[in-house]
Amino acid sequence: MEKRAKLLAVLAAAMLLSPSYALAEHKTSTDTGADVLDFIENQRRLEREQALTEEQEKLLEDAQYIKDHLRKPLDPSKPMPTIFEGDDLMYDQNTGEFIAKGKVHIVQMDAHQFDTPEDGVIRGNTIEQEIEIPGKAHVLQMTQDQSRITMDGYNTFYRYGDKSGTMEEAVGKVDRQYVTGKRFEFYPDRVVVYDGTATKCSAKEPDYHLSADRITIWPNDKMIMENVKFWLKGTVIYQEARREQDLRPDAKGPQYPRVGYSKDEGLWITQTFDRNLRKNVDASLRLYCSTKNGGRSNGELKWSNAGSTYRVLYGYYNDLDDNWVKRNPSFRYGYGNRIGNTAFSYTVDCEIGRWKRMKKDEPPVSSTHRYYRVGLSRDILALPGKWFLLWNGGYEIVQETYNNSTVKGFDWTLSAVKMFDDRWTAYTTYAYSAVNKGNSLFDYGINDIGKALKTGFSYRFSDKDRVVCGIQYDVKNKTLKDVDYYWFHDIHCSQLILRYRAKRHSWQVRWEFIPW
Secondary structure: OHHHHHHHHHHHHHHHOOOOOOOOOOOOOOOOOHHHHHHHHHHHHHHHHHOOOHHHHHHHHHHHHHHHOOOOOOOOOOOOOEEEEOOEEEEOOOOOEEEEEEOOEEEEOOOEEEEOOOOEEEEEEOOOOEEEEEEEEEEEEOOOOOOOEEEEEEEEEEEOOOOEEEEEEEEEEEOOEEEEEEEEEEOOOOEEEEEEEEEOOOOOOOOEEEEEEEEEEEOOOEEEEEEEEEEEOOEEEEEEEEEEEEOOOOOOOOOOOEEEEEOOOEEEEEEEEEEEEEOOEEEEEEEEEEOOOEEOOEEEEEEEEOOEEEEEEEEEEEOOOOOEEEEEEEEEEEEEEEOOOOOEEEEEEEEEEEEEEOOOOOOOEEEEEEEEEEEEEEEEEEEOOOEEEEEEEEEEEEEEOOOOEEEEEEEEEEEEEEEOOOOEEEEEEEEEEOOEOOOOOOOOOOEOOOEEEEEEEEEEEEOOEEEEEEEEEEOOOOEEEEEEEEEEEEEOOEEEEEEEEOOOOEEEEEEEEOOO
16 A cells, blocks of 8 residues: 555655646546646556456466576576476487477576467577467567567567567457557567457457557557558548657546536537657547537647647637637747756746637627746655645746736645545645636636635445545635545546536536546
């Protein structure tokens, strides 16, 4: 539990480093501070994604056993120490050639494993460090600094001296990607798949996947796909000539379709498409359609370099409470970095552009919107007894030409989170914001009230279900502002999120694919 608590602390700290919550695959729609618990949901997903299977754990134990029982120091120029098990084994010490028949099991000290069914055959040469499996084979790789591979396929050839090989008609998992392909090529630094598919959905028949003529996977770095098709169930949703996907541990991951319902929007569906145009230059297109407001989409062009991000934004944008603005267009700059070796990080954000307010039952209002903010945050502080303290703050200025207004001042948030056990977690937050909906022209993306006390709890009552209750109290007016209830339910490789806002008598339902 101590190790788990430390990992939770690292995740939550990373979530606070930037306004975009780089690690937060899941983001709670909330005015009651319930998003402070997002790191629990993301930690659960991360643990599930990185968990070792029983056979992977066994392979690491066997490789360590070989290493611990070497009769003499390892000579890198000699063949890798290997254990052979089979029904019929033949080995020539002079030539190094061997053949194993029946149910064959081979384990190498560098954490490679080869298995065959009961009628299998493996040929090879220990001097040349080669293995050939003409029939069906099960291959496992847990070698340090290489991709974590679990694969079943045919016609396997592997040179474990230079850590390269091939396999045909294979299916399995490479790092966090479930893959299939007509031909696999294994290299020390990458895996290449021809006529293959990739997905993070673990089901035998995944809800979504990408197919490509060629897929190249660099572990913990990137995946490049050529002639790509995006599949939702058995239907091609879109195609593109080339796709580069970030596989680094802190990457946000690809965007999948989301469907939902809310009182203000009715039934809605949205999908975001990202494309890398050249080094450091990316473009994205978000398509959105609802039964009450029709089509409202947006596009962005982004250039990133040395911690700075420059964006040009155009189109319709909504926050998690369905407050809308239209940027016509807008320019945004952001920068974030850690302060030396301290526990503190800072951010700088500014935006200048033409905004149009899309407030329901009110005429549109257009204004040149200027926003400036300097932020400071501290890494999460883990205390004894599974307590966590989270703090961030800043100073912001908002100017509007429509009414020649300037609103400015400090904002800060202090949260305490208590993990009672794996099921129960509670939080309390005090939030102050000089810029809020009470004094701003636009409602988009800002706090409801200036001084708020927020509290709530999360309870997981099954492996697939979690409920959350969140409360927001208006400190200045001494009134109960919001009481929200949430139900998170896992369905296959997707999640259903139900939100009921008791004080506003409104429902929100969201269904989204999860990058498992």
